[in-house]
Amino acid sequence: MSRKLVERTAEKTGIVYRAGEMADVFLSTLTSEYMSLLQLRAQWVAEAFGDMSDDEFRNIMRENFDKWVEQFHVIEKSSAGSET
Known part of the structure; x- marks a missing residue:
């Protein structure tokens, strides 16, 4: 914040x-x-979600969160299985 980046x-x-x-x-x-x-x-995120209200954006996050968590668990399991 002191450098005016945020x-x-x-x-x-x-x-x-x-x-x-x-x-x-x-x-x-x-x-x-x-x-x-x-x-x-x-840029894609800004174009796809930039005009949404906070409530609309929260609803999309809630609707998709479980699906995303599940996808990351699949990636973690496959990565863990490849370790020797």
Whole structure:
């Protein structure tokens, strides 16, 4: 926060963190393949969910959370099974 990368605000729903005024400048200096893919995914999230209200977004998370947890457990089990 001291570098203006993140802004923190208190709202009715709790503490909210947002990109600060220097976040875009900082992120543009990162050039790894991972960072490029992360930026693409962040853009997709913003486009897919950016116009939703907090309640709409929470409902989607609730509807899908169990499915996602189950998928991660499958990945963990298959990774654990490959260890020797």
